[in-house]
Amino acid sequence: MDQEQCRRLDAADPLAGCRAAFELPPGVIYLDGNSLGPLSRSARQRLDLALGNEWAQGLILGWTESGWLEAPQRVGDRIGSLIGAARGQVVVSDNTTVNLYKLASAALTLRPDRRTVLIQDDDFPTDRFVAAGLAARSGGRVQVRHFRPDAMAGSLDAGTALVILSQVDYRTGRLHDMPSLTRTIHEVGALVLWDLSHSAGAVPVALDSSGVDLAAGCTYKFLNGGPGSPAYCYVARRLQSQVRSPIWSWLGHVEPFAFGPSYEPGPGPKSFITGTPGILGLAALEGALEAWRGVDLALLRQKSLDLAETFIALVEARCASAGLELLTPREPELRGSQVSWRHPGAQQIIAELIRRGVIGDFRPPDICRFGLTPLYLGFEDVWHAVEQLRSVLQSFAVGEPTTAVVPATP
Numbered sequence: 001m002d003q004e005q006c007r008r009l010d011a012a013d014p015l016a017g018c019r020a021a022f023e024l025p026p027g028v029i030y031l032d033g034n035s036l037g038p039l040s041r042s043a044r045q046r047l048d049l050a051l052g053n054e055w056a057q058g059l060i061l062g063w064t065e066s067g068w069l070e071a072p073q074r075v076g077d078r079i080g081s082l083i084g085a086a087r088g089q090v091v092v093s094d095n096t097t098v099n100l101y102k103l104a105s106a107a108l109t110l111r112p113d114r115r116t117v118l119i120q121d122d123d124f125p126t127d128r129f130v131a132a133g134l135a136a137r138s139g140g141r142v143q144v145r146h147f148r149p150d151a152m153a154g155s156l157d158a159g160t161a162l163v164i165l166s167q168v169d170y171r172t173g174r175l176h177d178m179p180s181l182t183r184t185i186h187e188v189g190a191l192v193l194w195d196l197s198h199s200a201g202a203v204p205v206a207l208d209s210s211g212v213d214l215a216a217g218c219t220y221k222f223l224n225g226g227p228g229s230p231a232y233c234y235v236a237r238r239l240q241s242q243v244r245s246p247i248w249s250w251l252g253h254v255e256p257f258a259f260g261p262s263y264e265p266g267p268g269p270k271s272f273i274t275g276t277p278g279i280l281g282l283a284a285l286e287g288a289l290e291a292w293r294g295v296d297l298a299l300l301r302q303k304s305l306d307l308a309e310t311f312i313a314l315v316e317a318r319c320a321s322a323g324l325e326l327l328t329p330r331e332p333e334l335r336g337s338q339v340s341w342r343h344p345g346a347q348q349i350i351a352e353l354i355r356r357g358v359i360g361d362f363r364p365p366d367i368c369r370f371g372l373t374p375l376y377l378g379f380e381d382v383w384h385a386v387e388q389l390r391s392v393l394q395s396f397a398v399g400e401p402t403t404a405v406v407p408a409t410p
């Protein structure tokens with residue numbers, strides 16, 4: 001693999017045109033779209049419209065005339081089309097943490113005779129903390145059990161109420177087999193709540209056909225919704241008459257504008273809308289999703305895998321013996337859309353790369369994480385990124401200290 005081959009891959013890339021949809025700063029190679037996606041032109045336009053026309057001109061009429069009230073469901077359906085969910089099962093609301101809490105809590109009421117919530121012992125902190133928090137306030141009814149990566153099946157039993165699983169591991173980029181794990185969980189009568197934060201917009205997700213019960217995820221990573229853009233929840237159609245959000249809100253009511261005396265939950269996932277939605281955040285997200293219009297998700301997956309193959313091959317050829325250890329599975333079918341390497345100097349490596357315009361991120365204690373986002377990243381970008389990585393590692397090897405500091409990124 002050389003630079004010329006990377007150029008040829010770019011020339012033959014059917015997704016190369018998507019890059020023009022994004023406002024990326026010149027001179028930057030962005031390998032952190034798995035943490036915060038970049039601004040798209042359509043997000044800026046949609047936000048401008050929400051500000052200048054809908055809010056400034058329409059004022060209160062925006063709720064009805066600009067479709068603000070239906071935005072959580074409308075944008076939810078749009079996300080649904082990217083995660084294999086038919087209409088009427090996804091709403092946009094809150095952040096991922098709150099959605100995980102609402103969904104996990106709702107799931108536990110569906111399995112009142114079971115006590116255990118299972119979660120991987122090194123899953124993303126918020127997922128583990130939400131489970132622990134639910135158990136802590138259950139008065140001893142609920143307990144959390146942790147399993148080692150890839151050892152979920154052995155922990156399942158007749159007492160398992162719910163399993164919380166990240167489809168793609170945020171550190172290693174390991175992709176889990178959603179249909180098969182969902183089936184295994186259902187065999188013991190438990191429910192599953194999938195966290196799609198690192199998989200939506202990164203790998204094909206098929207919630208309906210996998211028989212998934214519940215799912216949640218954020219929109220500011222691969223979906224490019226903007227910093228802190230609202231998250232979403234999915235409630236499978238077959239469960240919708242039973243599953244209720246633990247937060248009873250006026251907008252989740254079947255008839256919010258009746259202002260009635262008692263709570264009656266709205267149909268489907270509507271009850272998971274907690275209150276007045278943040279319209280500006282929703283507008284940016286809705287605009288960002290325009291960049292996905294017409295994108296073939298099978299092509300996206302193929303390019304993501306090809307970018308990763310190229311990246312791994314170039315690093316192994318050009319940074320050999322620099323002490324990098326590949327943390328991401330080598331098998332394509334086990335990979336999400338990021339590649340992570342271990343190195344004792346990971347923090348300085350990332351700091352120095354960022355100083356040179358190659359933006360990845362550091363995860364303690366020793367992980368360099370690089371997101372490979374097919375919509376706006378090319379093969380020659382990967383070539384340049386590896387050249388910078390090679391040069392940084394070489395300068396460390398000859399003892400040149402870096403003064404660059406790695407910023408803390410969520």
Ligand SMILES: *Cc1c(COP(=O)(O)O)cnc(C)c1O
Pocket residue numbers: 095096097098124126127166170195197198218231
């Ligand atoms: C990014 C991420 C989150 C984010 O949670 P927020 O409440 O939106 O901050 C949650 N879970 C996983 C697995 C993530 O990767």
